[in-house]
Amino acid sequence: MAAPFELSDDSVVVIIGTGAGGGVLANELAQKGVSVVALEAGGRYLPEDYINDEWDSFGQLAWLDARTTSGDWRVAKDFSGLPAWIVKAVGGTTTHWAGASLRFQDHEWKAATNYGPVQGASLLDWPIDPREMDDYYTKAETKLGVTRTGDRAGLPGNNNFKVFEAGAKALGYTEVHTGRMAINSANNDDRLACQQTGFCFQGCKWGAKWSAAYTDIPRGEATGNLEVRERAHVLKIEHDDSGKVTGVVYADADGNQHLQKARIVCVAGNSIESPRLLLNSASSMFPDGLANSSGQVGRNYMRHMTGSVYAVFDKPVKMWRGTTMAGIIQDESRHDPSRGFVGGYELETLALGLPFMAAFLDPGGWGREFTTALDSYENMAGMWIVGEDMPQETNRITLNHDVKDQYGLPAPNVHFDDHPNDIAMRNHAYKQGMAVYDAVGATRVFPTPPYPSTHNLGTNRMSENPRDGVVNKHGQTHDIANLFISDGSQFTTGAAENPTLTIVALAIRQADFIAAEMGRNTL
Amino acid sequence: MTASKKGLTRRQLLSRSVAAGASLVVGSGFVAGNSATWAMGVDHLQPATMATLIQMARDIYPHDHVADEFYAIAVKGYDSADSAPMIEAGIAALDTAAQGKGHASYVDTGWERDRVDILRGIENSGFFQTIRGGLVTGLYNQKDVWPLFGYEGESFSKGGYLDRGFDDINWI
Numbered sequence: 170m171a172a173p174f175e176l177s178d179d180s181v182v183v184i185i186g187t188g189a190g191g192g193v194l195a196n197e198l199a200q201k202g203v204s205v206v207a208l209e210a211g212g213r214y215l216p217e218d219y220i221n222d223e224w225d226s227f228g229q230l231a232w233l234d235a236r237t238t239s240g241d242w243r244v245a246k247d248f249s250g251l252p253a254w255i256v257k258a259v260g261g262t263t264t265h266w267a268g269a270s271l272r273f274q275d276h277e278w279k280a281a282t283n284y285g286p287v288q289g290a291s292l293l294d295w296p297i298d299p300r301e302m303d304d305y306y307t308k309a310e311t312k313l314g315v316t317r318t319g320d321r322a323g324l325p326g327n328n329n330f331k332v333f334e335a336g337a338k339a340l341g342y343t344e345v346h347t348g349r350m351a352i353n354s355a356n357n358d359d360r361l362a363c364q365q366t367g368f369c370f371q372g373c374k375w376g377a378k379w380s381a382a383y384t385d386i387p388r389g390e391a392t393g394n395l396e397v398r399e400r401a402h403v404l405k406i407e408h409d410d411s412g413k414v415t416g417v418v419y420a421d422a423d424g425n426q427h428l429q430k431a432r433i434v435c436v437a438g439n440s441i442e443s444p445r446l447l448l449n450s451a452s453s454m455f456p457d458g459l460a461n462s463s464g465q466v467g468r469n470y471m472r473h474m475t476g477s478v479y480a481v482f483d484k485p486v487k488m489w490r491g492t493t494m495a496g497i498i499q500d501e502s503r504h505d506p507s508r509g510f511v512g513g514y515e516l517e518t519l520a521l522g523l524p525f526m527a528a529f530l531d532p533g534g535w536g537r538e539f540t541t542a543l544d545s546y547e548n549m550a551g552m553w554i555v556g557e558d559m560p561q562e563t564n565r566i567t568l569n570h571d572v573k574d575q576y577g578l579p580a581p582n583v584h585f586d587d588h589p590n591d592i593a594m595r596n597h598a599y600k601q602g603m604a605v606y607d608a609v610g611a612t613r614v615f616p617t618p619p620y621p622s623t624h625n626l627g628t629n630r631m632s633e634n635p636r637d638g639v640v641n642k643h644g645q646t647h648d649i650a651n652l653f654i655s656d657g658s659q660f661t662t663g664a665a666e667n668p669t670l671t672i673v674a675l676a677i678r679q680a681d682f683i684a685a686e687m688g689r690n691t692l
Numbered sequence: 693m694t695a696s697k698k699g700l701t702r703r704q705l706l707s708r709s710v711a712a713g714a715s716l717v718v719g720s721g722f723v724a725g726n727s728a729t730w731a732m733g734v735d736h737l738q739p740a741t742m743a744t745l746i747q748m749a750r751d752i753y754p755h756d757h758v759a760d761e762f763y764a765i766a767v768k769g770y771d772s773a774d775s776a777p778m779i780e781a782g783i784a785a786l787d788t789a790a791q792g793k794g795h796a797s798y799v800d801t802g803w804e805r806d807r808v809d810i811l812r813g814i815e816n817s818g819f820f821q822t823i824r825g826g827l828v829t830g831l832y833n834q835k836d837v838w839p840l841f842g843y844e845g846e847s848f849s850k851g852g853y854l855d856r857g858f859d860d861i862n863w864i
Contacts, residue, residue: 221846224833327853328861335864366852374848484863489843491858523843527832535752535815535824536808543832544755547842609864 174206174396179430181206182683183417184437185403185446188261189672190656191437192381193312195397196389197680203687205395206429207386208419210402210438211257214264215383219372223525226371230264232257235580236441237569242585243618247532252583253472254621255439259399260382262439262623263669264372267494268351268379269517270315271666272306275299276504277512277557280662283504284511289588290559291469295661296633296642305674313351313379313673314358322354323347324363327491329518332482332550336605337498337516344499348517351379351669352492358384367520369493401427404576406434406450406459406652414459414652420576433651433683433692437676440470440625440658444566445581447629447639460629460646465639467567469560469630470583471663472622474591476554477519478602479530480611481545488520488550496552501601502665510593513665514556516602521551529620542615550606554598555624557665559588566628624668629658643682644675651692655679702728712743713799715760723764730761732768736776741783745770745823747799748786751807752824753831755840762837766830767823782819789813 174181182198184191187209195207211232220226231254238245238252245252256262276283278299281292310318317323324347326334337345352369353362363377376383389395400422407428408414416430436443444467448458458466496518503513521529523546531539542549564586568579587595599616606614632638635647644659646652655676657668664671686692705728709719717726718739723746724731734742742764749763770779787797789810795801798810814820831837838845847853 221848224829325859327858331859331861331864363854364852365854365858366847368847375852485842486861487842487844487857490847490853490856522845523838523841524829524833528828533824537754540753540755543841544757 174204176427176429178204179415180204180432181430182433182435183208183429183431184435184655185417186210186261186437186439186442186656187259187381187386187397188256188437188439188656189263189266189381189669190676191435192260192263192385193673193676194435194437194655194680195395196381196385197677198684199389199392199395201680201684202394203684205389206431207395207397208401208403208417208429209259209397209399211259211399213259213382213399214372216372216374216376219264219374221366221368221371221374223371223522226368230256230258230372235572235574237572237580237582238584239582240564240585242587244621245585247618248621251621253439253441253625254623255625258382259386259397260380263380264382265370265623266669267369267667269494269497269667270310270313270349270351270670271515273299273302273664273666273671274502277662277664278302280512280557287511287559287590289561290590291562292560293630293632293637293661296631302674305678306670308677309670309674312677313670314353314360315349315351315670316354317346317349321357324350324352324354324492324495326496327365328486329488329491329520329550330496332486332609333496333498333518333552333605336609339608340601340605342498342500346497347495348497350492350495352495353377360384363492365491367489367491367493367522402576403438403446404449404578406436406446408452408454408459408649410454412454412649414649433653433687435653435655436629437655439656440628441566441581441583443654443656443658444628445568448568449578460639460648460652462648463636463638465630465637467628468562468565469627470564470566470585470625471558471560471627471660472585473624473626473663474514474554474556474558474594474598475619476595476599477551477617477620478554478599478606479549479551479615479617480603480606481542481613482548482550482610483612485547486550487547489522493520494518494553498605501598508597510590510597512557512590512594514554514594514598515665516598516605517553517555519551519553530615530617532618542613545613552602552605554595554602555665555667556594556598557663558591560627560630560662561586561588624657624663626657626660626663626668629654631659631661644679645682653679653683705731712740713747716743716746716799718743725760730764732764734771736773737771737779741780742767742771744783744786744797744799745779747807748811748823749827749831751804751811753827754804758837758840762831762834765834766827769826769830778819778822782817782823785819786810786814
C-alpha cells in the first residue's frame with residue numbers, strides 16, 4: 170500500500186535505487202516513521218514473474234542502458250557494451266545475487282595499515298571500527314536469514330558442492346562448507362526453504378533467497394511511510410544557493426520529467442550509476458559534479474578480482490541442480506603476502522546453464538577446443554573466484570559525451586586496468602581452483618576469464634579525510650550534509666567477501682544515523 | 693521450428709536437389725538434410741549460400757551429436773532482405789578463400805581441418821564474428837538442443853531438485 174507523497178513535499182527523504190542499499194534503507198527509515206519516496210528506474214517483478222531461463226531472465230531484469238568500457242580488463246574486449254551484470258528492477262540486484270553473505274575480516278577494514286604501501290594502489294583504511302560493525306552485521310544476518318549464523322542451519326550440499334568439497338579436502342583445505350547464505354535452509358520469516366531449483370541468478374521463484382523486492386520493500390510500504398515509484402529514472406539532483414540538495418528530476422515510464430522535492434537525498438544506484446548521477450548533476454556552483462571537491466567521484470572503481478574454474482570429469486555432475494553458490498573454501502581468504510599478493514580470495518561453487526556456459530566459458534572461443542568442453546557439460550563442475558582487488562584512482566566511471574542514453578544524457582564509461590596484485594591473486598586462485606578439481610580426477614580444467622561485473626564498488630568512497638574520498642563514515646557526503654551515498658559505491662576497499670551483507674549492514678547503520686540527525690533537526 | 697518437412701518423399705526431395713557438401717542438399721528455394729528428414733525454405737538467400745552458411749555454423753561450433761537441422765535453425769534468421777546482401781558477400785568471400793587454397797568451394801572442402809583453416813583466415817572479419825556471435829544464442833539457446841547436452845532447463849514447475857536428485861552424485 171503506497172503512501173503517495175506530493176512532488177512538492179520537501180519533508181521527504183528521497184532514495185534513488187531500491188537494491189541492497191536503497192531498498193533496505195527505505196524500509197529501515199519507514200519503520201522509524203520517516204517519510205520516504207524511493208525512485209526506482211526499473212519495474213516491479215515478484216517471484217511469480219521470475220523466469221527459469223537464463224537469456225529470457227536477462228532480458229527481463231538486466232540493466233541494459235548504454236554503457237561503454239575501456240582499459241585492459243578482458244571484459245572490455247569480450248563484453249564491451251556490458252561492463253556489469255546488474256539489475257534494473259524494484260529490489261535491484263538483490264533479485265539476481267547468489268545470496269553469499271560474508272562478514273569482512275577485521276584486517277580488511279584497515280587495508281592501508283595492514284597491507285602497507287602497494288604501488289599504484291590508492292588503498293585507504295575505512296573510517297569505521299570493525300567492532301562497531303558487529304551488531305550491524307548481526308542485524309543484517311537476521312534480516313537476511315543467513316545460514317550458519319544465529320541458530321540457522323547450513324544448506325545441504327548439491328552435486329557441484331560434493332565435488333568441490335571432496336577436492337578441497339583432498340588438497341588439505343579445512344574451511345569448507347555450504348556457505349553462509351541468505352537462502353533459507355528452513356522456512357523462515359515468511360519465506361520458504363530452498364527447493365534446490367537452481368536459477369538463483371534469475372530471481373528465486375520460491376522466495377527462499379532474500380531479496381528486497383519481496384521483503385523490505387513491501388514491509389516498508391506497509392508502514393504507510395514509504396512510497397516506491399517504479400520506472401522512475403533519476404536524471405539529476407538539484408541544489409539551492411546554499412549548496413544543499415533540494416530534490417531530484419526524474420523521468421517516468423512515459424518519459425515525462427518530474428521534480429520531486431526532498432529534505433535529504435540518498436543515492437543508491439550501484440557503483441556505475443551513482444557517480445554518474447553526481448557527475449551529470451554538475452552545476453555552475455559544482456562544475457565538477459556534486460560532492461566532488463575531492464575529485465574522487467567515479468574513481469577507485471573496484472569489481473573484485475574474479476574468474477572461474479570449470480572442470481570436466483569422466484562421470485556426470487549435473488552442477489546446475491540445486492543452489493547455485495552454496496559452497497565455499499575460505500582458507501585462501503587470509504592476508505598472507507608470502508603468496509605473492511596482498512589480501513585474499515574466496516572460492517565459491519558456481520554453475521551456469523548451458524546457454525550462459527556457451528557465452529561465458531571462453532568468450533570468443535570456437536572450434537573443437539571449445540565445443541568438446543560443452544559436449545561434457547553434464548560432467549562439469551564449477552567454482553567462482555572472488556577476491557580483494559586494489560583500488561586505483563585511474564579505474565573510474567566517467568561521462569562518455571559521445572554516447573547518450575535514452576534520455577540524451579552522457580553514458581557512463583567504465584575504465585578498468587587490472588592491478589599487478591589482482592593478476593597475481595587471480596593466477597594463484599586459478600592454480601588452486603584447478604588443483605581442487607585435479608585432486609578428484611578432473612580430466613580437463615578451464616581457467617575461465619571474468620564475467621561482466623556483479624560486484625561494483627568504491628566509486629564514491631568513504632574516507633576520514635574529505636580530501637581522500639566522497640563520503641564520511643556515515644555515507645554522508647563530505648561536501649553536502651543532506652546528500653548521502655547508500656550503496657556499494659561508498660566502499661573504501663572491497664575486501665574478499667561478496668559485498669551485499671556489508672551493504673545491508675551499512676544501510677541499517679545509516680538509517681540509524683539519518684533518523685537520529687533528523688530528530689535533532691541537524692538535517 | 694523454422695525447419696519443416698515439405699511433405700515430399702525422400703526420393704522426391706532428393707530428385708529435386710543436388711548435394712552440397714557431405715550432409716546437405718540444395719534445391720530450388722530450399723535446403724535439406726541429405727537424409728531428407730528436414731528441409732528449410734529460403735526466400736532471400738541462394739539455397740547454396742544457406743547450405744554453406746549451415747556448414748560454416750557447424751564448423752564454428754562442431755557438435756557431432758547435434759543434427760544439421762539445429763544449425764539450420766540457428767542461422768535461419770539471416771534469410772531476410774536486410775541480411776541477405778551481407779551473407780551473400782560473406783559466403784562468396786568464404787568460397788573465394790576456399791578456392792585460394794585449392795578447393796572447389798567451402799562446402800566441397802572435405803576435411804573439417806581444412807575448412808577450419810579457411811575460417812581461421814577470416815576469423816577477425818566482421819562477417820565471421822557476426823555469425824559466431826549470433827550462434828552463441830542461436831544454437832545454444834534452442835530448448836530442443838539442451839537435452840542433447842544433458843541440460844534440463846526450467847525446474848520450478850517440477851518443484852526444483854529437492855526430491856529429484858540435487859545431490860544424487862554417486863561417484864565422489
